[in-house]
Amino acid sequence: MKPKIPLQEKDDREFWDGFYLDKRAVDFPSPFAVYCNKKLPQKSKIFELGCGNGRDALFFLREGHDITACDLSEVAIKSLQRTGSGYFFIGNFTRLEKRQSTELFDAVYSRFSLHAVDEEAASRTLRWTYDSLLPKGFFFMEVRSTKDKLCGQGKEVGKNEFITDHYRRFIDRNEIISELRTIGFNVIEDIEGEGLAPHHDEDPVVIRIVAQKN
DSSP: OOOOOOOOOOTTHHHHHHHHHTTOSOOSOOHHHHHHHTTSOTTOEEEEESOTTOHHHHHHHHTTOEEEEEESOHHHHHHHHTTOSSEEEEOOGGGOOOOOGGGOEEEEEEESOGGGSOHHHHHHHHHHHHHHEEEEEEEEEEEEBTTSTTTTOSEEEETTEEESSSEEEOBOHHHHHHHHHHHTEEEEEEEEESSSSOBTTBOOOEEEEEEEEO
């Protein structure tokens, strides 16, 4: 049974639809996806939170994994659905239904998605993630850090939340690690710095975390 498509309510949807329609997104896998793939068992069942144009989801499929992924961008998802592989649906990953025991995943993957939602929505997603993993399942997360140079630029709309051309919430490393541990995760790797997610002439400070369900 596949997850139902939740309500789509996101101020940034027009921005991202335009971003993917204009083909501004790259189509090769991110360094984070390559990094995570080395840690995954063969033929893992993966759920991606906010897959965008599918650059990483399609890479995981090519590597022999099973992918379920969602995104609010109708433009991106309809393009991915035409590939005929994986399961892609339009939806808000912060409002996914609690999964049943027969629908658990080996890994949940989130790259540059949790910093695109507010703190309450992110916390709800982290709890869903824990409940949706098999025992010893992996949670892979990469987000922009509060130490990134963009933090503080644009219109301030909340704690570490700013709007430039679109919304971003910058993440505090200690706070996110504490929250993951409180939920029940074992944080087995955490890195913060530049050089992890370069894009053209930009090299943001990001937090990269590998956690595992206890």
